[in-house]
Amino acid sequence: MRFSSVLKFGGLTALTASLSTLAYAEGVNGPVDGEIGFQRAVTPVMESIVDLNVWLVWLMGAICVFVLVLMVYIMFRFREKANPVPSKTSHNTTIEIIWTLVPVLILLVMAVPSIKLLYAQDVIPEADLTIKATGNTWNWEYSYPDYENVDSFVSNIVDIEIDEKRTADGEALSHQEIINIIDARPADEPRLDGRPYLLATDAPLVVPVNKTVVVQVTSNNNLHAFAVPQFGIKIDAIPGRINQTYFKVNAGEEGTYYGQCSELCGIKHAFMPIEVQVVSQVEFDRWIANGGSFDTDFSQNETGGSQTAGMK
């Protein structure tokens, strides 16, 4: 199935459906096909990003429509047939001052909420929990410096090898075929079990809900970027530097969230996702007490992370 379905009109139905629902999908985590806006916001920072976005989109739309309408009007009103003799006007100081000052005013008005958002995002409050995310080629390694009994663990994508993604005759496997191969694995190996392919990992980052989590991000080799769209965070992982960002997931928003590496880092740049499991404080405490596992028998997978059997 190379590029056949675009020629079908199946996509158009999804298009009209998505245009009619401008709001983001209710209660859904991760990207949604056919959506045209942000993913659902679950932190105060992402909510303020969405708020600023809404009025900026209206403003941008208004400017584009204004220019378009003006242009179409001019094209119609002053077409050669309607206006055979052109005027010779080439100056009008008043109007030139107006179209310099009005944009200045618009930009000043825009800068106020924008700078407010920037400082809300960048001034990091006191942490309830600090975690460290280290970018490797090509996976993320998480550690919990606050808790000595939790070993750092590596979070790998749940995937098959790149050279297995084609059959012997060079035909590419579809995502569904790859998913079938993955889910046919024995239960003690990483499987998808309904989680989205290319976003799911074998060991998610586990954090408590409604707590300020500070993420310290660095890298062991190439640049990477730690990003979770629904949290409104994206920060580069740079060797020799520790960058910080934070998020505080709203109460009642326990669940699994996804992000992807957002700075080109080499051949598997598209294959080092970020999976964050947000749990209640009680669950989180149990996870910590178990040394980084939800299983009561204290078992850990080979890389030290948890298999999170109870994941949605």
Next chain:
Amino acid sequence: MAGATGYGAHGDAPSFFKRWFASCNHKDIGTLYLIFGILSGLIGGYLSFMMRLELGEPGFQYFANPHTFNMYVSMHGLLMIFFLVMPSLIGGFGNWFVPLMIGAPDMAFPRMNNFSFWLLPTALFFLLLSMFVPGNPSGDGFAGSWVMYPPLSTSGHSGPAFDFVIIGLLAAGFSSIFGAINFITTILNMRAPGMTMHKMPLFAWGVLVTAFLLLLALPVLAAALFMLMTDRSIGTGFFDAAKGGDPVMFQHLFWFFGHPEVYIMILPAFGIVSHIISTFSRKPIFGYLGMAYAMVSIGVVGFVVWAHHMFTVGMDVDLKAYFLGATLVIAVPTGIKIFSWLATMWGGSIRFSLPMQWALAFIFLFVVGGVTGVYLANAGLDTAVHDTYFVVAHFHYVLSMGAVFGLFAGFTYWFGKMSGYLYNKWLAGLHFWLFFIGVNLVFFPQHFLGMQGMPRRYVDYPEAYTLWNQVSTFGAMITMLGVLVFLIWVIEAFIVKRKAGDNYWGEGANTLEWTLPSPPRYHEFNTLPRIK
């Protein structure tokens, strides 16, 4: 492109080899630049088309090795910027029309002009060669994107491919620096008597500002490339954290060049569009001085906003606030230009010939790309869309539809002047519509993908990004059809040979090149024109 008829009484016509391989004539060099630009544009376009085909469906369609995909991404960017847009707009149209518009017999340094051009095929040779030599253990070619951030471009690319890229880019950079010196000297010293700076056509203004940007920005790129080279080859540690260097320093150097670079690509197009709007409205440019100084201020402000490309590297928040504010400022002179174009049309007697269609599409699509630029300038919002397809959509709206529409506008406007032949209106119109519909279908849905969080430079994506990627790839097919029709109309015009008059656009076209025959003689303005 200028036929043999271009040789008048002035001296003997040189042999084919002497004319095209050792030329010191600004028109012939301009033609060479244009042919070169079209050829590298076709290669760069092919790379992007393969990328779009790959992304038409989730999964690996055409690229067995993601490294190769990343290499296509990187080469597409480098080819389109350094080998399509810059050579065509500055080298091609700049060489052809700056001397003609200011009434100069040729460029100030004709032989250096020749050298500038011939550095470029050399550069392209090295760039193309890099695609076939080992980049790193993952595969052939350099796959670190056009931004070439270390450590991916240093320790991440152990093979010789990136060394070839550095050599190629240094050659291209020197070519542009020599070109810039040539343009500055020509424009400042060789204007015809009576043509003051404030009477100079806006295209010459655009090229003048561009030349200054090149002169100031490219040495910084060259320095950064040299540092990459020594980091790679002789063990220096400018960008190596383990040796006390800092990879972010490269990003600052790169974008100190890279941001002016985007204005380098668009300012000449601004100039071309101004002339076209004026010609087909049969009205002088509205607010000429405002237009000229808007370009100057875009050029100046363009040097102090670079770190808005780096909002996620972990900069100090006050610094981010500064770059946010400074970036918003650029919207003001850009707004002046847009409104002045509309005011030029206001009260005019507008004909919708093909160059005018390209120019009108340019204005509107540049507004779309411009407002998303203002959106991205908001550092807080940029966190959400940085390095996603939203950015890809934004800069293709200003480049693929800004600079490239400016290119096609100029090409259709001056094609008759350069070649002496008129194009087939139907074919060239078909090219416009295919291209217009195609690129909008390619890039508008990418805004949605970016908002939903799809990162850039991904060979494969989760199922949830399928629909808009399909639409985008469908658009790429239409665009490629448009490119094909473009080649057909150019070839058709040379076969059918419809003769173009001196001033085939009529009374609105009043810059100096329209007083000359089409194509102009080998040497023009042996007697300098006097400008009243």
